[in-house]
Amino acid sequence: MAELYDRYSSIVYSVALRVLGDAGAAEDILQEVFLQLWRNPGAFDSARGSLGAWLAVITRNRAIDALRRRKPETDIEDVIVSVAPDLAGEADRQRAAEKVRAALSTMPAPQRNALQMAYFEGLSHSEIAAKTGEPLGTIKTRIRAGLIALRKAFQA
């Protein structure tokens, strides 16, 4: 577990910190995510994707639950994550992160904002629509198009 921690703690902590904006709360999520992995290592199916991506998704979901003060919505076993780039090594993740940041910077601002509000603030599409004054359908489409644009950045 110490080895897994050394390899992946940075990604878990960064995601939790981005969502919660508080170092202490992010450390609590870090603790919770790795304890869950220790208690239930079979929850992650290595045949179905990368541990780094899976931990990023689990952490984001837990952090959003903490942010919105709600009980965890999904069992960690239910989450299957399929991601193209290899995220096992620190250097791989740095390269991928740069690609994602580049893709985000070329995205139209309303699309980037909708995506980030949904992902890092845990807002529903109706909350985003209320906040931006745009139609629900537009927000939905922007979120999906934003996610797919990130995928395409790795297919090029």
Next chain:
Amino acid sequence: MTAHEQFADDLALYALNALEGNDRANLEKHLATCSDCRRELEQLRGDGALLALSTIGPKPPARARQRLLDAIAQETASETRARVAATTTGSRRSWWGWLGWAATAAVVVFAASLWKENSALKQSLALMGSQSAQTAREMEEMRRIAAPILSPQAQHITLVSVKTPPQPQGKAFYLRNRSSLLFMANNLPALPPQKAYELWLIPMEGAPIPAGVFKPDAHGSATVVNPPLPSNMEAKAFAITVENEAGATTPTMPIVMMGTGE
């Protein structure tokens, strides 16, 4: 518009846990039958993971690592203490002859569950090329501890008062949150031909649940290890009946042995 296009935007929201109400229920119904959409959901979650990567940079404080390792060590230790206490407290009252067994059995139940956890962990770690040699050593140690109970060659000796004729005794160790059961009995009377003993879990409510069919050896000893049981079933008692060799789904009276939790 095809069904998949109709669900495309909702699928992205669902991947972010941001879909609510009827839309969510409708999509979940569709996902149950559509493997294409399930694959797309996995992809969209992966796209979300890529977005999460844009945050990387900050490192956790150094104390967080030790905090995690301390929490793991503490959890392991308290689990062991709880199991040993649960099995030895009752023994002091009426199970003098079982004290040694109880302590050993607690270790075996713990060993079995730890082995299960360790083997799952080992699989994950091996696949990532980071298998822990320490885990392997611990598994070997647990197997060595379990051998005197589980090996068919092991001698099982029960000590009883010399003035009392040997009485049939059974002891069940049950961890309901793991559906894990270890049952050991001795001094059981020999059975008529084509008959076997059957162990029953008597739940707090509802009908008795079959918990293993067994025959004692020539010395009247028998062991049942982890029979298939429903998950998280609270036991009011355990009981034994005599049934046909194939076992029964409802107990045939009379109950020959019974015990409630200590």
